Amino acid sequence: MLTQPATRVLEPADLGAALAVLESAPVENAFVTARVQVAGLDPWRLGGEMWGWYSEGRLRSLCYSGANLVPLCATPEAVRAFADRARRTGRRCSxxxxxAEPTTELWRLLEPSWGPARDVRARQPLMVAEGPSTTVVPDPLVRRVRKDEMDVIMPACVAMFTEEVGVSPLANDGGLLYQARVAELVGAGRSFARIEDGKVVFKAEIGAAIRQACQIQGVWVAPEHRGKGLSETGMAAVLRYALADIAPVVSLYVNDYNTPARASYRRVGFQETGAFMSVLF
Incomplete structure (x- = not known):
């Protein structure tokens, strides 16, 4: 137990305290909480370290340091401490x-040594729904992707990732890690799509799921089918599945400049409750 404000790498024995912090903000922390619930705090299983910031002998804030650097329930003092540790260890994340608030400050402190970034998305509205759509009829053709449809869903996933992030997920290792992640979501019943003539028309995944909340990601409509309202009816269908089978609160975050998507999600029933920020290298 640390009696002075300080940071350290958390160990498996700290799991209970870490989960208490994570679960204090279940919607915002869902992605990391889901990973911790499965892998614990062992860095090898978790895919990175969990840094803890202590004040008055209590764990108050966290920062996940792996493929992403993610401040969690981070106070201004904790952000400064996490930035100091990140500078010392050097950039290992993509x-x-x-x-948005702690991430903005973390990037301000790290930019002089870690910059420039490839892209900075300063405000990505966090949107939440707690009930099925009352205005949009769910697409009856949207369903769970089957395990034998990996060859059908993968091209759509790659297209979505490349369009959204700006680089192909196949670039570094030929896509082995990305394919494994897609297969994991398909196997868990958290990949949804409308498939016509062997091609994906609409797709989305529930990328993170905990008891209190889940998070939709990877929303994509094939270019030739855009402008037909399929994103709205498709999202209404995924929302229905999520609420019925996974969690009582469903969230997503979207780039603030993507005005059509934000309007579409609002029509489905999502409301903006906060914001995220992403810095891409």
Missing amino acids: SIVGP
């Missing part, structure tokens, strides 16, 4: 992402 992005910084998290709630």
Whole structure:
């Protein structure tokens, strides 16, 4: 137990305290909480370290340091401490992402040594729905992707990732890690699509799921089918599945400049409750 404000790498024995912090903000922390619930705090299983910031002998804030650097429930003092540790260890992540306020400050402190970034998305509205759509009829053709449809869903996933992030997920290892992640979501029943003539028309995944909340990601409509309202009816269908089978609160975050998507999600029933920020390297 640390009696002075300080940071350290958390160990498996700290799991209970870490989960208490994470679960204090279940919607914002869902992605990391889901990973911690499965892998614990062992860095090898978790895919990175969990840094803890202590004040008055209590764990108050966290920062996940792996493929992403993610400040969690981070106070201003904790952000400064996490930035100091990040500078000392050097950049190992491909992005910084998290709630907008602490992530903005973390990037301000790290930019002189870690910059320039490839892209900075300063405000990505966090949107939440707690009930099925009352205005949009769910697309009856949207369903769970089957395990034998990996060859059908993968091209759509790659197209979505490349369009959204600006680089192909196949670039570094031929896509082995990305394919494994897609297969994991398909196997868990959290990949949804409308498939016509062997091609994906609409797709989305529930990328993170905990008891209190889940998070939709990877929303994509094939270019030749855009402008037909399929994103709205498709999202209404995924929302229905999510609420019925996974969690009582469903969230997503979207780039603030994507005005059509934000309007579409609002029509489905999502409301903006906060914001994220992403820094891409």
